[in-house]
Amino acid sequence: MSNEPVDVILLAAGIGMRTGLNYPKQFYKINGKPFFIMPLEILDRMEEVNSIIITCAVNYMEEYSNYLSHYNIKKAVLIEGGKTRQESVYLALQKVTTSRVLIHEAARPLIAKDFVQEILSYKNDDAVIPTIPIPFTVSEGEDYMTNILDRKKLKNIQLPQFFDTKILIKAHEDAIESKFEATEDGILMFRLGKKVKFVNGRESNIKITSKIDIIIVNLLINSNE
Amino acid sequence: MSDFSDKVVIVTGSRTGIGLEVGLAALETGAKVIFCSRDIEKNPPEMLKGKKNYFIKNLDVGEEKSVTDFFAYIEEKFGFVSILVNNAGYVNPMGLLDTTLENWNTTININLTGTFLCTKFAVRLMKAKGGKIINISSTAALTPRPGWSAYAAAKSGIISFSAAMAEELKEYAIKIFVFCPGRTATPLRKILAPQEDPSTIMQPDAVSRIIKMSFYDDFDVLEGQPIVIRERF
Numbered sequence: 001m002s003n004e005p006v007d008v009i010l011l012a013a014g015i016g017m018r019t020g021l022n023y024p025k026q027f028y029k030i031n032g033k034p035f036f037i038m039p040l041e042i043l044d045r046m047e048e049v050n051s052i053i054i055t056c057a058v059n060y061m062e063e064y065s066n067y068l069s070h071y072n073i074k075k076a077v078l079i080e081g082g083k084t085r086q087e088s089v090y091l092a093l094q095k096v097t098t099s100r101v102l103i104h105e106a107a108r109p110l111i112a113k114d115f116v117q118e119i120l121s122y123k124n125d126d127a128v129i130p131t132i133p134i135p136f137t138v139s140e141g142e143d144y145m146t147n148i149l150d151r152k153k154l155k156n157i158q159l160p161q162f163f164d165t166k167i168l169i170k171a172h173e174d175a176i177e178s179k180f181e182a183t184e185d186g187i188l189m190f191r192l193g194k195k196v197k198f199v200n201g202r203e204s205n206i207k208i209t210s211k212i213d214i215i216i217v218n219l220l221i222n223s224n225e
Numbered sequence: 226m227s228d229f230s231d232k233v234v235i236v237t238g239s240r241t242g243i244g245l246e247v248g249l250a251a252l253e254t255g256a257k258v259i260f261c262s263r264d265i266e267k268n269p270p271e272m273l274k275g276k277k278n279y280f281i282k283n284l285d286v287g288e289e290k291s292v293t294d295f296f297a298y299i300e301e302k303f304g305f306v307s308i309l310v311n312n313a314g315y316v317n318p319m320g321l322l323d324t325t326l327e328n329w330n331t332t333i334n335i336n337l338t339g340t341f342l343c344t345k346f347a348v349r350l351m352k353a354k355g356g357k358i359i360n361i362s363s364t365a366a367l368t369p370r371p372g373w374s375a376y377a378a379a380k381s382g383i384i385s386f387s388a389a390m391a392e393e394l395k396e397y398a399i400k401i402f403v404f405c406p407g408r409t410a411t412p413l414r415k416i417l418a419p420q421e422d423p424s425t426i427m428q429p430d431a432v433s434r435i436i437k438m439s440f441y442d443d444f445d446v447l448e449g450q451p452i453v454i455r456e457r458f
Contacts, residue, residue: 031393032393041352044353045353070349071349072349072350072352
């Protein structure tokens, strides 16, 4: 397998209702910097990265563009996101020119270069997904418990994820045809019958979905750890 | 001694005085050095004659357009910056009641706003590889004297700005140094204190040799805090 640089899709089109902000959460500033810039700065500097296709919230294209200019992010290409996460990925896949593609989301700003490199080293798997164990007890049910799940058998799935581009496009087209909607792309690959490789994720790779996540990410960034 | 042949060093306000000497000291390292001031292209320093690896470019640090044009030139020609020395300065000492708003604004603009603007646009070209930003404050920031309030405010602003930058830019491996030279025998000093014998005070090349030390990693322990360069009283 070659050492060809890969295109990256950065999902940044979310509105972030659960954070309680009146603007897309990716523009929220931590230490004065919109947090969607943080993973971009890491990825933009990596020679393993070809271009970064950013899916954007439609009404904020100018803001994304201004921030990219201010932070001198050179490899980024902006596209309008779709109505759903899955549609955004599919639209971005049309712009990918490399045989493999890395998918990340702006809501996980704390990626490290060595973490990304580790994921990119799995070049022979169709789908590579970082996961971390689930440390708490989980069950099913609405008002009452209906089923007990064995947490030892469960994985918390993270991004960035690494795929064979052509197969991922096929997985998306298959999902579109059967009107199947997934919350991430490993599921689509699994559904297509492909092997989905689990690799170690990182606990610090937090996804910002609520106000408390913003507080935790702030603390981690400023902890000097 | 480290090899600086792949480094790009910018020294603002380097047509004369401390800036010129810092630029010359940077040339000794083998780095490519950009000398700049408002009118340096028309009046290049005589001392550059016979030197290699230097470039001269007009730059008015207090004018954003001039700063953005300058760094567009740097980006096109070199693609990055290794070391920025924010040296350009201005002072026209006046007592408070004589200090016009224009004098105040110019002093703040050249000394403090110029440092901010050049830092901002240099960091865009520095953050991929890391680098050093060396800010020239003054002992006037630490021991202000009557008649120098605007200058003291601007130069102490540089100290606070430097401390903030040291924290903010560490994620890019950019180190910030801030020097506070005392009385130095520069052309500006000659105007400000015409009765003073220049040979009795610090010489610009003595100051520049100390500033040059900060180009090297051994100096990094002194990052982010005022470093006083002053002769013994």
